[in-house]
Amino acid sequence: MVTIITRLFNTGGSKVALTSRPRGTNDIIPGEIELWLDLEQKIRTVCHAYGYKELRTPMFEHTELFQRGIGDTTDIVEKEMYTFIDRGQRSITLRPEGTAPLVRAYIENNLGSGALPVKLFYYGPMFRYERPQAGRYRQFTQFGCEALGSADPLLDVETIALPLEIYQACGLSGFEVQLNSIGCPECRATYREALIVYFEPLEDKVCGSCQGRLHRNPLRLLDCKVEACQANILDAPNIIEYLCLDCADHFSQVRTYLDQLNIPYTLNPRLVRGFDYYTRTVFEVTSSELGSQNAIGGGGRYDGLVEEVGGKPTPAVGYAVGVDRLLLALKSQNKIHLSLPGPNLYVVHFGGDTKLKAAQIAHILRGRGLWIELDHSDRSVKAQMKAANKLDSQYVLVIGEEELANNQAVLRNMKNRQEQPVALDDLETLTKNVGVCGK
């Protein structure tokens, strides 16, 4: 019986086992990582087609960026940020999302000085202190695309089309685009008043957070996740009826382009999204495969954010895909079929001088980019052949004392079982043979 000794350590009052990762985080182990890399590759291919260039920002930023950008009264800023004071007494936050950091980088690096719009994408981990459950983690990965410098409604539609292309490239089905417009600060001011008038008589029926936000930011009451609050939202005023002429026209153009491109969507007047930076179009994509955490991505227009962060007025629109959730949805649809090739060559040796020769061959062929495996555990020839099979190696080369003395060994193609003699010092021929896939 194997006994695992778990060492418990005290960290600020609670005991943690060194062998368990923090709650809400995941390890991505070999066998799994290939799915992530494959998905990342598909994302890059689609971004290339749409002309988006990658941008990488730090994983942490000054806390104020998120307070100002996302909004003080949002759930993320009020409850979910990983914030700490660093040794220089600055307040630092692990990024909970990628849009505000990208906007900061856009301004700081003067990326808007050339032709507009500037189309950028990012891919990486985000951090939110949420209650972990299936599809909701404290560290998760987002792919995001953001187009800055144009108010064209067609750009809103391209921002919806791009992730849909990714979902389709992965083979995902059963997803739905939810669409709404939340107007501009002008028309939203009237809507805000209407919401306050509607919610005031319900004040004692909504949760504590909603009570606190009722006068400061009544829109947030519409995306409160507390069950008791949901019922009160049903009869709330509909934002579409409060849109000013310009916002209504923008929304109508977005819908015309969506229809023209045959992109199906569902209007959802309750969709407000959990960030204060949004203006006009907002959208979310949900998957029928996931439970309560069914959003596999979301985004919208944010025409005021660049100015809010300190840049010139710059309209912008973007979207972020939740990569962890996308993989969960693909798995539950059984849409993940990766066939990974094994090593090009497994060099079987008998130890001693034959191992030296095997090491030399492996070293040189690896330098040429080929995947070469050999034994490090003094295993028998039989066990090495078994290991080569298990790894699905395309070729096997057996080097015994006799082969070494004659400078001649047999190269076996593991797929069609054909064998051919090779000179051990003729690495050009060996490279050519094992460099082509034997499948």
Ligand code: HAM
């Ligand atoms: P978001 O809706 O908060 O938007 O996140 C986008 C996606 O990230 C969600 O639809 C979900 O799939 C995934 N996600 C969010 N939180 C978690 C979590 N705790 N665990 C696992 N997955 C999660 C944004 O972040 C905006 N920055 C999107 C955007 C880009 N808007 C404009 N540009």
